[in-house]
Amino acid sequence: MTDNVQSVGLPDERPPANTVGPIAWLRSNLFNSWYNAILTILVLALLVSAIPPFVGWLLVNAHGFDSTSTVCRQDAGGACWGFIGEKLRFIMFGMFPWDEQWRPLLTICVFIALLVASCDRRFWKPWFGLVWAAGLTLVAILMWGGVFGLTYVENTLWGGLPLTIILSVIGLAVAFPVSILLALGRRSDMPAVKVLCVTYIELIRGVPLISLLFMASVMLPLFLPNGVSVDKLLRAQIAFIMFAAAYMAEAIRGGLQAIPKGQYEAADGLGLSYWQKMRKIILPQALAIAIPPLVNTFISFFKDTSLVIIIGLYDLLGTAKAALSDPSWRGFYREAYLFIGVIYWIFCFSMSKYSQKLERDLNRGHRR
Amino acid sequence: MSQAMSQGTKPKHTLSGEEIIRCTGVNKWYGEFHVLKNINLNVQKGERIVVCGPSGSGKSTMIRCLNRLEEHQKGTIVIDGIELTNNLKNIELVRREVGMVFQHFNLFPHLTVLENCTLAPIWVRKMPKAEAEERAMSYLTRVRIAEQARKYPGQLSGGQQQRVAIARSLCMSPKVMLFDEPTSALDPEMVKEVLDVMIGLAEDGMTMLCVTHEMGFAKSVADRVIFMDRGEIVEQDTPDEFFSNPKSDRTRLFLSQILNH
Ligand SMILES: Nc1ncnc2c1ncn2[C@@H]1O[C@H](COP(=O)(O)OP(=O)(O)OP(=O)(O)O)[C@@H](O)[C@H]1O
Ligand SMILES: [Mg+2]
Numbered sequence: 001m002t003d004n005v006q007s008v009g010l011p012d013e014r015p016p017a018n019t020v021g022p023i024a025w026l027r028s029n030l031f032n033s034w035y036n037a038i039l040t041i042l043v044l045a046l047l048v049s050a051i052p053p054f055v056g057w058l059l060v061n062a063h064g065f066d067s068t069s070t071v072c073r074q075d076a077g078g079a080c081w082g083f084i085g086e087k088l089r090f091i092m093f094g095m096f097p098w099d100e101q102w103r104p105l106l107t108i109c110v111f112i113a114l115l116v117a118s119c120d121r122r123f124w125k126p127w128f129g130l131v132w133a134a135g136l137t138l139v140a141i142l143m144w145g146g147v148f149g150l151t152y153v154e155n156t157l158w159g160g161l162p163l164t165i166i167l168s169v170i171g172l173a174v175a176f177p178v179s180i181l182l183a184l185g186r187r188s189d190m191p192a193v194k195v196l197c198v199t200y201i202e203l204i205r206g207v208p209l210i211s212l213l214f215m216a217s218v219m220l221p222l223f224l225p226n227g228v229s230v231d232k233l234l235r236a237q238i239a240f241i242m243f244a245a246a247y248m249a250e251a252i253r254g255g256l257q258a259i260p261k262g263q264y265e266a267a268d269g270l271g272l273s274y275w276q277k278m279r280k281i282i283l284p285q286a287l288a289i290a291i292p293p294l295v296n297t298f299i300s301f302f303k304d305t306s307l308v309i310i311i312g313l314y315d316l317l318g319t320a321k322a323a324l325s326d327p328s329w330r331g332f333y334r335e336a337y338l339f340i341g342v343i344y345w346i347f348c349f350s351m352s353k354y355s356q357k358l359e360r361d362l363n364r365g366h367r368r
Numbered sequence: 369m370s371q372a373m374s375q376g377t378k379p380k381h382t383l384s385g386e387e388i389i390r391c392t393g394v395n396k397w398y399g400e401f402h403v404l405k406n407i408n409l410n411v412q413k414g415e416r417i418v419v420c421g422p423s424g425s426g427k428s429t430m431i432r433c434l435n436r437l438e439e440h441q442k443g444t445i446v447i448d449g450i451e452l453t454n455n456l457k458n459i460e461l462v463r464r465e466v467g468m469v470f471q472h473f474n475l476f477p478h479l480t481v482l483e484n485c486t487l488a489p490i491w492v493r494k495m496p497k498a499e500a501e502e503r504a505m506s507y508l509t510r511v512r513i514a515e516q517a518r519k520y521p522g523q524l525s526g527g528q529q530q531r532v533a534i535a536r537s538l539c540m541s542p543k544v545m546l547f548d549e550p551t552s553a554l555d556p557e558m559v560k561e562v563l564d565v566m567i568g569l570a571e572d573g574m575t576m577l578c579v580t581h582e583m584g585f586a587k588s589v590a591d592r593v594i595f596m597d598r599g600e601i602v603e604q605d606t607p608d609e610f611f612s613n614p615k616s617d618r619t620r621l622f623l624s625q626i627l628n629h
Contacts, residue, residue, distance in 0.1 A: 265437050266474035270488035270540060271463035280487060284478050362478075 083332040087323040094159015104162040159314035167305040171240035179248035204246035217311040255290030288362040295355035394443035405599040418586040421596035435466040467537030471549040475521035482517040507535040527558025547578040
């Protein structure tokens, strides 16, 4: 009974040897039950049977970037990177004049610089809009040319990665503010505004993107007065913006719904106007909540730009396909799709990683 | 009961007689439900009023009508000479002059304590940031929480959050402060720190309307106690009269219920 009270503190002891170290980790994570053990063994077997042949194809037996298609066809045991070696510039820049291809390359660099800078929250200030405007002007000059001694390049010749980036970045950048307005409108007290926003969102969401692109390229010209023509790229861009805005509006509405009524009342009670309340109190919280679904939309739209192939624009996927139609390189589709797959993956994975970091940063401090 | 009242150390003050709130024949319905019935209420500058009554009697609804968080459908409400109508300009003007403290604090979780306090002065009163921060710090000092100014609301205790909420309202230099059960969401040991701040405000002559079940606060601070039941003001009187000599049966029933534990 007297032992109930511990008068002297117990000394620190090391944990038992069988609960720490790699063996313990294996046991508790991979072999903690019989079905888990079976799963572990199955997965291992699968990896052992799949990885060596893949690495063999990808690297060991592969032909280098300077190989020719004849060599590759004679020994088909490995990847033929000669295809990428020869077609790289076509896949990346499409039909852009060969000697001018430094311009789309620079365009890609400008976009990446803008995007990387935009990731830094210190730049989330109104003046950064001017930086974007300057960046986009530079992009327009580079791509179109016609000034400063640059030859004029029609936008029908644009293609490859710059086209993919232009469609998705400009599309999402314009769609984002529009979607905020749509989401606010959908929750508005004004019936007319509300009906308009709901109708728009539901109409667009009920139609596949492909049909919207078709409509934009085939039907829109029918409605325009004679002599007025909007170019194909712009039409596709508009279709993308309309589509993305509707989806993002729903993601943002989800965030708005999660904000407690008390936040609106506190803002009202302090005398903030509607727009002050939205900008300073409601949207910062709602957008932070909406980051996961928003990034989801961003990622799917980045990939959906590949649908423009159906209206005859050559984005990254389109140029890869076109490269494959060269008779001497027909059949090397694995190399082509792996290559552009990796490019898409790098972009999408960076978005995903960044959004996780942003979520953590925004939630730091004010979580209970 | 009568002994408890005479202990009250009520700060002496004389009222100016100048009227700041005038409600005449105010009625409100939620659909078919008549939640406020013919409310007539005049409040003078510097007056401290405690509103009490059973749950669901319309106390919150009444004080929320005073800054138009709820809309009344009949009657007139005039605050500091401005009538509350659908006119948005008037509503914004009134809200600048009327501070409100909520049961659940409603601090802005994405802003620091200091930013919570400076937001409205900067955006609504167009005050320069430095001045707003200086004033905010002085109010935060007054509610004894200045050292937490850089923290986020989620890092504070309930009592601290409610004191920040009071400071946030004060930063707008309101002419009237409305409190809707400011201590009912708090753990018992935190009630006192919030009540102390409110008593301090009362001593400084702030016009206050306070919905609360803290009868000790009512006795020691209030100039007038208003009892509401089923949407009506049943009785209003000085705390001495109200607690020792209630006029209506409903008041007596209510008092016996809340004072018996
Ligand atoms: N938005 C609303 N819609 C319909 N009825 C409501 C609404 N808000 C409140 N009520 C009803 O109005 C009545 C008065 O509510 P109110 O919140 O003013 O009461 P209260 O006196 O503050 O009560 P409590 O002490 O519980 O806070 C209640 O019966 C409540 O159910
Ligand atoms: Mg209430």
